[in-house]
Amino acid sequence: MAVISKSTDTIVRKRNRRAAGCVTCRIRRVKCDEGRPSCHRCTNTGRKCDGYPAPKEPAPIAYLIMAQTSSECEYIARTAFQYFREVCAPALSNYGSGHFWSRLVLQACHHDESIKHLIIAASCLGAQDYPLLQSTSSKGCPLYLSHYGRALKLLSRATSPDPAVVLMACLLLVLCNELQRKPDAAVQHILAGKNILASYTAQQQIQTSAAIAEIAPIFLQLERHTASFHGSDMTTSLPATLSDSESPSTPGSVAQVTDPGGQVDLSAPVTFTDINDAAISLQAIASACIATPRLEEPPPATVFHTVPVLTASLNSWLEHFATFEASHTEETSPFLTANHQILRMYHTILHILSRCVPYFAETGFDACTGTMERLILTSIQLVQLTPARLIPIMFFVATQCRNASIRRRAVEMLRQCGPEGRMLARIALKVVQIEERGVEEPITCADIPESKRVKVTDVQHDSLGDGYILLFRRYPYGQDTPIEYCSVSKQSMTSMDDVPSCTSLPLLLQAVLNFDFMLFWNPPDPSRSTFALPNIIAA
Template sequence: MSACSIALTPANPSRRGRSKVKTGCRTCKARKVKCDERFPACHRCVSTGRVCDGYGIWGGGGNSYGERYAKAQSNSPPDSSTLTVPIVPRVSSRPGLSNASERAYFDWFHGQSAGKWPGIFGSGFWDTLVLQASVSEPAILHAVLALSCAHRSSSIAGSTRRSLTSASPDKHEQFCLRQYSSAISGLKPHFMSNSKASIRVALIACIVFTCLEFVRGHYQTGKNHFYNGLRLLGQLRVLSGNAHLTECPSMSKSEQSVDNWLAEQFARLHLQARLFGQKPISSPTATPERFPVQPVSFNSPSHARKCLDQLISKTSALAERHRASRPHTLPSADTLQQQARIQHALAAWLSAYEASATPAVKRDIVSAMGYKILHSYYLVAHVTASTCLRLDGEMAFDCFTDDFRTIMRNSFQLGEIVFNDGPGTKWEHNPAVPPIVADMGWITPLYFVALKCRVREVRMEAVRFLEHGDCKEGIWDAALAASVAREVMAVEEEGLGRADSVGCGKAEMDEEEAKMPPERNRIHDVEIVLPEGPEGELGIVCKRRVGEGQVETIERYRDAISRKWSGRKV
């Protein structure tokens, strides 16, 4: 049972004692005086010259680093990632680091990993909340140490590609497991409470545990943590009386920031899983049906990404609903209207993107990389929205070869940006920091091209790009995605006389090989069965049309040792 699956139950009410100060900053609690709970630092502490120790993971505090908080607020752009919780104190002042190994791993996460780990778009959850929570919550501190160890050791010892003959964990894995266990033990007091604060701590831990397992290659365990976190998120909604975890008059600004960051991170992980061929589950943020009005321009890549994420989610939901009903019949008028609204919103997003991207990319590498990635994701959503209701099946994708080529061009240009402008920035290649991030990047669009583009030249470019990437983005693993894409190609080209030429370049293909496979060969609805650990079995479950309104299900599995695929038709 994962830590986050333990039911939250009310604390034992029978034990009675002296009255305690239950709210306020930590300094006032320790002094057992009433706190005015001003943010970021209470007036009672500041007016008497004391240092306000803040409000736990909800931030706050002054005089020691209050000035940095004010500076961060004044310099931050009006963006969704603007911090309302102060910057965390210096690492040297952190409590709870009991030995040199813990200090070394925390220093590495704080100094080396944390800059790249959130991804190109940043994240209030990773940039602020996790580090802030590790100050006051031992469970989160141990979870961060476990994640830092797994992340760092993936480059030191190649733990994510560890030899299958390794019978016992090495010293890095042992440290990781000890911290993991300590984190779970540290959560037990929170599982005895039904308070919003305890649920928030558990949710932070769930996300860290999920990413930890993805880094280790234990995808099924990571998914279990994530699904349990979604259930806890539902409990938080009920307790907060806030169905969408948005602004609520009864909540403080710091609480709203924390809840928004939690909801955003779960929504991002949820979207990653859907795009990576995982079975859809209920939305973690209960997004309303209404379409948000697209702005004329975006003030940052993060702003553009937030708007696009909502449209990608709606596009995926439309495609999934249609597949689950009667995919080979004419869609209803309501379904067609929903498609038209999505396409209209995507067109509005593209207009705002074009007004924002060109001037922004000249300013800094983050804008250049962010907008380039977003354009590829827009094309994925555009192609999906345009094809998901068509009756000609996979043949519908043949009309979008130019879009597939644009995704490939964006990917190559992204590499050029990193190569030319990365040196001297945190995006410069550093062998000490593994190419692993928690957020989306270039893998998803390339995988989409590898599955849906049947122009072999373009398709093979996407597969090779994935194979040479050797990186991870959340649940996405470039090596696994490349292996699945190659097998999909092999299944579609079976019987066409070119199954043995999957690895050939363009120059080696004759005119017959360059032809695209017919509809009867093409597969769709590719669901990936992710392995549980480096020694686990990778699988795919997909479908193929065999007649008018008839489909066959195909299952394929890759042996963990031989790396060879085999399977059967169901």
């Protein structure tokens, strides 16, 4: 018995050694000495050693252990659906009524699986403060990808889908893109919804459904929101009953925006008599935006969420301005067209400011990098016509966009806007240098941490009168945060043409910091950018 056992052990050892030998010895069925990198048995006999086979990787047992059970996934999905119903839907009040998000959309998911999957996907992205769903609040989480992919597959395979369901899906896709900070992808879904509406309304034999009547104004509002950079007008694609159903006011009345206490905060006339009326009305909203006291709640996550008072005021102004533009289509000239574009760009900046300034959220500007780049691209076409009115836009981009390339392009644009633009370009460049100091090769916004970002508060003349002192605060930027300062040479920012206006730099800086664009809107000659400012010097 012992001999048999020994013989068996010997056989096993020989098999293991052959299995571990080089390829050449295994083919020849001879014992290999397993020399590295080539075995001596092959090299001593003049043969080429073909090396050793790669070791086999162990089976991925860990994946089986980590995989969630079907019942666990179903429970999380039900929780995500509940989160959308109780938390998400009531907050999506900027575009669409509470009836639409809390009733129509939730009812649609009971007879269409794609809507249900998109609701769960959106909840996974937005549930950062919901304990059970915190692990899923990432665009790379398996639960989000699973439901998002299923929804797209179902939508692509539908043979004769209900137009209302497809339009709801477009809105939920826009919501998902917004939660992921992908505004360009969101715009594509908005335009897709516009095309679906146009195709639907072109079929005269189909009677407009109640759901379509409620969905169409949402796309109209979203289209207006992106009209500064996408020239198509969706109003012409909608029946009159749909496009008019959204209007909150009647001609000759005043659209009023009230705060929770019931007091009128801002008001805008339904009609603007001229472009200056529109500018004055927008400036009032800008002043309210800068003066808004600090809000403690998190900033709005998407365009579907609102900021108290400010969002409604901006929406109201945009609606009235669109009406004004539609009634003055015959009055066209390059200068008037430029003014309309600039007012829309001012509105875009106020939309961004309203979602960052009241929350002291400097990193919130990072989500608008693409929008800021489009502001520069649009300004390139207008700088020869009206450079003065571009100054507050370019200073905003240069100081609030932390993308290294975009903010430097804004500084260069400022230098093309006359003496005032060149002075402010020097201030903006100093802000860039302060924030990027100590950062190795800054490229994206994420390369500038919150601790290095600054908020400029003022600029003053130094004691000798040959330069300026730039005052600023770091995070958390509040009144309790110590004020820091740095020097800015007057010689580095002035030329002979700039000297008459240099004493007004404090006034210029306060105007751009408070987005008081009316100072730049009405210079004596907007096409030249040189305008007489009061000779105000900071004490």
